[in-house]
Amino acid sequence: MPPTHASQPAAARVIRLHPADDVVVALEQLIGGMPVEADGVRVSGLIPPGHKVATRAIAAGAPVHRYGQIIGFARQAIAPGEHVHTHNLDMGEFARDYAFSEGARATAFVADSERASFDGIVRADGRVATRNYIGILTSVNCSATVARAIADHFRRDIHPEALAAFPNVDGVVALTHGVGCAVDTEGEALKLLQRTLGGYACHPNFAGVLVIGLGCETNQIPRLLETQGLKEHAGLRTFTIQDSGGTAKTIARGIEIVKEMLGAANHVQRQRVSASHLTVGLQCGGSDGYSGITANPVLGAAVDRLVRHGGTAILSETPEIYGAEHLLTRRAITREVGDKLVARIRWWEDYCARHNASMNNNPSAGNKAGGLTTVLEKSLGGIAKAGSTNLVDVYEYAQPVLAKGLVFMDTPGYDPISATGQVAGGANLICFTTGRGSAYGCAPSPSLKLATNSALWKRQSDDIDLNCGGVVDGHDDIDTLGETLFRMMLDAASGKRTRSELHGYGQNEFVPWQIGAIT
Known part of the structure; x- marks a missing residue:
């Protein structure tokens, strides 16, 4: 009877990203004994897809390389074929050579006449939008509920008739947040929030924006507009719950303002732009x-x-x-x-x-x-x-x-x-x-x-x-x-x-x- 031979495990499917790397990356589940043929080692244990396999002996404390760059330092000695992960690799300090601008190269720009293009919405000031929304922003968390209620009135999945006459409007969205009060009036946190809200208030993808506050918050709307160089106009409206007489009246007022904005927002046509x-x-x-x-x-x-x-x-x-x-x-x-x-x-x-x-x-x-x-x-x-x-x-x-x-x-x-x-x-x-x-x-x-x-x-x-x-x-x-x-x-x-x-x-x-x- 001829001798039988145990089948040899299939070669491990891995990828090496740089010749100087100490590891390769598993392209599938690896099991113990699989040969990593190009490196002459065998896998030790189970290694999940996307994880790393050592291809050479790595001494404790030595840097470990992937992409030809340091990704960490060995916590302990790592043998060829072993799984390299959180159990044996850690962060560490090392010097980086910033070599400022040494790799900067002239860019080969495509000629204006040959540039790719898309169908954009050109606003009156020349900026180009990819979408056409009406936005409801809040100065403070306290006005989040009314903002959501106003936007929900125009949801196509709930009230399809609300925007039926405005097919060029992508929707009405309420962008709310959890801050806006109890912060330093001159601090970086408030300035950062105001800069964020200001950027959204003038974003070209908004045809119109309504900003709603409570009225007594730290992030006062007049100051928000002033710091961002913004002024109210037909496409940028503001008011507060306290000045409007409470929740129900605020929601009703907000719905009416959005309705006023919809006509102008719908009056757009996409055109080919660079x-x-x-x-x-x-x-x-x-x-x-x-x-x-x-x-x-x-x-x-x-x-x-x-x-x-x-x-x-x-x-x-x-x-x-x-x-x-x-x-x-x-x-x-x-x-x-x-x-x-x-x-x-x-x-x-x-x-x-x-x-x-x-x-x-x-x-x-x-x-x-x-x-x-x-x-x-x-x-x-x-x-x-x-x-x-x-x-x-x-x-x-x-x-x-x-x-x-x-x-x-x-x-x-x-x-x-x-x-x-x-x-x-x-x-x-x-x-x-x-x-x-x-x-x-x-x-x-x-x-x-x-x-x-x-x-x-x-x-x-x-x-x-x-x-x-x-x-x-x-x-x-x-x-x-x-x-x-x-x-x-x-x-x-x-x-x-x-x-x-x-x-x-x-x-x-x-x-x-x-x-x-x-x-």
Whole structure:
């Protein structure tokens, strides 16, 4: 009887991102004994998809590299084939060479006559909108309930007749928040809230805005308008509950004002405009080990195209570039721009120290379950959203973005707060990558969602606009998907509704950044 041989385990499907890396990334569930053929090692134990496998011996305390960059330091000695994750990898201090502007390159812009275009709404002042809403903003949490009641009167799913005569109006939305009182009247927290509300009050995606207050709050509406250089007019109205005689009268008054705005709001026509009028906020949430391999580089490829066609992209989430900021300072067009970015990093280090927190509090539990270990690793994948173009300016939270090209806005890593700042700064479209399945929208600006892996796409395609998992599945490439996404941006800007819009996301995700003490 011939001898029998135990079947050999199949080769591990992994990806190496840089020749200098100490790890490879699992493209599927790996089991013990699987050979990592290119590196001559065998997998030790179970390693989930998106997680890291050591391909060489790593001494305790030694740096560990992914993307050719440091993602952390070994807590203990790590043997080849072992799982590299939170149990044996930690943060650590190391010097970054900012090499200011050394990587900045001349951009090959597309000629004006050949630029891509979309069907936008041109406002009287020349700014271009991608949507056409009426917005109800609140100066304080106390007026949130009446604002919601006014907006609900015009909900198409509840009262389809309310907007039946106004087909060119995308809807009436109430953007409420939880602050506006019990803060320092001269402090940064109130200034930041006012800047955010001011940015929304004059956003081109709003044809009309109603601001409602209680009447006695710290964030007084006249002062809000004054600080933001705004004045009341037919498309910007304000009043308070106390002056209107209470809740019922406020709701009735608000409904009548919105009705007065609807006629003018409906009197718009989309027209062909250059892609240079597109300002895209870049977001990633519910990230995983594939984010920096698939969806983020795909978004980066689309951003490079957008910039060449004269548009603007806003990279944000400062804690999620931490440890990778040196890759952006190299692309800064001037030393001044690079210094502005580093100054925001230093602010965050001080901010965390004052609150006895750590920058490594980010990643989240879901990020770690998806394969990310430290904020350094997350940051290196996150900046891939910015493509390869120059960094032309740096803005503080909710400041108006005036530059063309790739810019950075200082925001927290929490997606609703971050995107709220981007929209306040003028973003008329959001692109949002996710590996775990974030549920998100961002009225009044449409939001495109990108899946980092095909398993998520199959599980939650109802929430996702584009699957980038084909990059690791082997049937798609980053550049081709980048072109696909760029065309999707133009379609969304032209009025095609995104998945999050179809589900009604956008009002609850308005979350201004609150940084001050509440007294």
